[in-house]
Amino acid sequence: MKYCFGVDIGGTFVKLGLFTTDGELLDKWQIPTRREDASSHVLPDIADAIAKKLEEKGIAREDVTGVGFGTPGPVTEDGVAVCPANLDWVNKPVAKELTELTGFPARGGNDVNVAGLGEMWRGGARGYKNVVVVPIGTGVGAAIIVGGKVITGTRGAAGEVGHIHVDDEIEQPCGCGAVGCVEQFSSATGLVRMAKKLLTETDTPTTLRDLEVVTAKDVVDAAKAGDAAADQIFDKFCDYLGYSLAATAAVIDPEIFIIGGGVSKAGSFLLDRVQSYFVKYAWPGIRGIKFALAELGNDAGICGAASIVIDK
Amino acid sequence: MKYCFGVDIGGTFVKLGLFTTDGELLDKWQIPTRREDASSHVLPDIADAIAKKLEEKGIAREDVTGVGFGTPGPVTEDGVAVCPANLDWVNKPVAKELTELTGFPARGGNDVNVAGLGEMWRGGARGYKNVVVVPIGTGVGAAIIVGGKVITGTRGAAGEVGHIHVDDEIEQPCGCGAVGCVEQFSSATGLVRMAKKLLTETDTPTTLRDLEVVTAKDVVDAAKAGDAAADQIFDKFCDYLGYSLAATAAVIDPEIFIIGGGVSKAGSFLLDRVQSYFVKYAWPGIRGIKFALAELGNDAGICGAASIVIDK
Numbered sequence: 290m291k292y293c294f295g296v297d298i299g300g301t302f303v304k305l306g307l308f309t310t311d312g313e314l315l316d317k318w319q320i321p322t323r324r325e326d327a328s329s330h331v332l333p334d335i336a337d338a339i340a341k342k343l344e345e346k347g348i349a350r351e352d353v354t355g356v357g358f359g360t361p362g363p364v365t366e367d368g369v370a371v372c373p374a375n376l377d378w379v380n381k382p383v384a385k386e387l388t389e390l391t392g393f394p395a396r397g398g399n400d401v402n403v404a405g406l407g408e409m410w411r412g413g414a415r416g417y418k419n420v421v422v423v424p425i426g427t428g429v430g431a432a433i434i435v436g437g438k439v440i441t442g443t444r445g446a447a448g449e450v451g452h453i454h455v456d457d458e459i460e461q462p463c464g465c466g467a468v469g470c471v472e473q474f475s476s477a478t479g480l481v482r483m484a485k486k487l488l489t490e491t492d493t494p495t496t497l498r499d500l501e502v503v504t505a506k507d508v509v510d511a512a513k514a515g516d517a518a519a520d521q522i523f524d525k526f527c528d529y530l531g532y533s534l535a536a537t538a539a540v541i542d543p544e545i546f547i548i549g550g551g552v553s554k555a556g557s558f559l560l561d562r563v564q565s566y567f568v569k570y571a572w573p574g575i576r577g578i579k580f581a582l583a584e585l586g587n588d589a590g591i592c593g594a595a596s597i598v599i600d601k
Numbered sequence: 602m603k604y605c606f607g608v609d610i611g612g613t614f615v616k617l618g619l620f621t622t623d624g625e626l627l628d629k630w631q632i633p634t635r636r637e638d639a640s641s642h643v644l645p646d647i648a649d650a651i652a653k654k655l656e657e658k659g660i661a662r663e664d665v666t667g668v669g670f671g672t673p674g675p676v677t678e679d680g681v682a683v684c685p686a687n688l689d690w691v692n693k694p695v696a697k698e699l700t701e702l703t704g705f706p707a708r709g710g711n712d713v714n715v716a717g718l719g720e721m722w723r724g725g726a727r728g729y730k731n732v733v734v735v736p737i738g739t740g741v742g743a744a745i746i747v748g749g750k751v752i753t754g755t756r757g758a759a760g761e762v763g764h765i766h767v768d769d770e771i772e773q774p775c776g777c778g779a780v781g782c783v784e785q786f787s788s789a790t791g792l793v794r795m796a797k798k799l800l801t802e803t804d805t806p807t808t809l810r811d812l813e814v815v816t817a818k819d820v821v822d823a824a825k826a827g828d829a830a831a832d833q834i835f836d837k838f839c840d841y842l843g844y845s846l847a848a849t850a851a852v853i854d855p856e857i858f859i860i861g862g863g864v865s866k867a868g869s870f871l872l873d874r875v876q877s878y879f880v881k882y883a884w885p886g887i888r889g890i891k892f893a894l895a896e897l898g899n900d901a902g903i904c905g906a907a908s909i910v911i912d913k
Binding site: 431433435441443444446447448449452465532543544572574575 | 760883
């Protein structure tokens with residue numbers, strides 16, 4: 290039996306998974322991301338965690354084939370993290386350092402893309418090779434997978450479907466600096482922003498007024514429960530997301546869209562509405578593209594990371 | 602010296618080119634596309650033309666490495682033309698038949714994609730590997746080239762950037778069946794359609810009223826000459842095209858856009874305006890993407906076709 294590790298490096302926690310090279314997840318756990326000293330402890334901590342797990346499980350070093358990883362922001366082909374959000378690194382050669390620290394070959398990529406590979410390997414996109422995986426949380430990103438391989442783009446900026454321009458009326462800028470991006474509407478923060486605007490700028494009756502703090506989940510739940518004002522917000526979320534995916538599909542013609550991230554917990558209530566807007570905006574030749582929910586949740590990152598160092 | 606052929610199969614003419622495998626174009630010519638008998642003569646005619654050219658030039662058959670081709674519509678990986686526009690074929694195994702008829706290995710793809718490869722090999726995109734080549738004529742298409750390879754999409758429908766939805770006001774449908782596609786505005790036919798609408802539905806003064814028949818070139822020329830109404834039409838053309846390219850760039854992050862096709866004869870007058878709208882709609886991380894004009898004109902197809910059968 291051979292083994293490998295999948296490592297999902299985030300700003301608060303590093304998630305780790307021990308896999309067989311047949312793809313079985315044997316163990317998963319997480320360690321805190323120690324940001325002190327310019328995040329210099331993060332990679333040594335990962336190497337320690339891997340060494341301890343091998344000892345705990347009694348696995349011989351020669352039976353380990355490699356360590357895959359995902360990290361925020363652009364990652365070069367040879368595993369340099371350019372400027373990961375919530376980590377204090379600039380052009381950090383993660384693959385090289387993790388190879389040296391662990392003694393195992395390490396390879397990785399951007400966390401969204403790596404999680405997308407996870408969904409293709411073991412999740413909602415099993416069996417597909419042309420896949421767009423769209424995690425919706427604070428923002429909206431996409432892993433663009435063509436022929437089983439991630440398209441990273443010239444600057445590592447492929448899949449920024451959350452920054453397709455969709456709205457000419459909003460005045461405040463998106464976090465990216467542009468104005469009118471999908472992400473300003475079709476994200477958890479977008480739902481909350483639109484709800485706040487509704488509550489402060491209108492007298493429209495809505496059950497959301499009964500809440501002290503409105504979360505994205507509150508908006509979705511109120512829409513589900515039939516609150517007309519909340520549904521209007523939710524509808525705009527789905528409209529703009531469906532539009533941006535129709536544009537994406539016109540460019541790369543995938544087999545399937547996988548919707549993931551925290552907001553995807555809304556399930557088919559979300560998926561069906563997004564797909565109906567997709568069909569509205571897509572040209573006839575691509576209207577049949579499938580939609581499905583992500584299946585791996587928080588495990589997508591470690592699964593995708595492991596898949597990078599497994600010959601499938 | 603070794604040789605190869607590039608063949609660009611269109612609905613009216615088949616263009617042919619004789620190349621050295623070093624990439625030199627030695628001769629080019631065209632033959633009519635004989636549509637009679639369900640277009641069954643087209644491939645035999647091409648084989649005849651190639652055989653005659655070899656005889657004329659005194660080239661030995663063993664010095665010919667292959668025949669590349671481009672044909673309209675989706676083309677599968679193994680060279681089957683699914684339903685080429687202006688040809689009466691359905692699932693025509695062009696690569697297989699052309700290999701048998703000529704005795705040389707034949708490979709090919711969709712004509713827009715093949716012309717895009719030509720621009721990358723010898724034209725406006727020389728030296729680039731992540732390229733979007735956008736021919737603008739009757740319609741608008743795009744060759745999406747990532748890492749030097751064309752992305753064809755699941756249904757051969759990648760690069761249909763002309764069918765990104767951009768307009769909610771137009772009522773008549775696009776040729777594709779959707780309503781409000783880029784192509785209804787940002788194409789030669791789009792320019793003519795908008796001009797006709799202006800002339801019949803408004804009293805706006807414009808030099809276009811002096812013409813018996815208004816062509817796309819007339820609209821561009823009038824805009825260049827300072828005609829305000831023509832400029833407004835031309836501006837909408839550039840606005841929607843720039844928008845759709847910004848959406849395209851958000852998805853795949855190319856190095857450069859190459860604008861080609863008949864309308865690109867408008868030169869920098871067109872290029873600069875499209876790029877300024879691109880910058881308006883693109884998110885900051887990709888605003889620096891380059892724009893250039895196609896350079897090969899009608900030779901792009903035969904060049905790209907030849908490039909397919911040359912080891913570069």
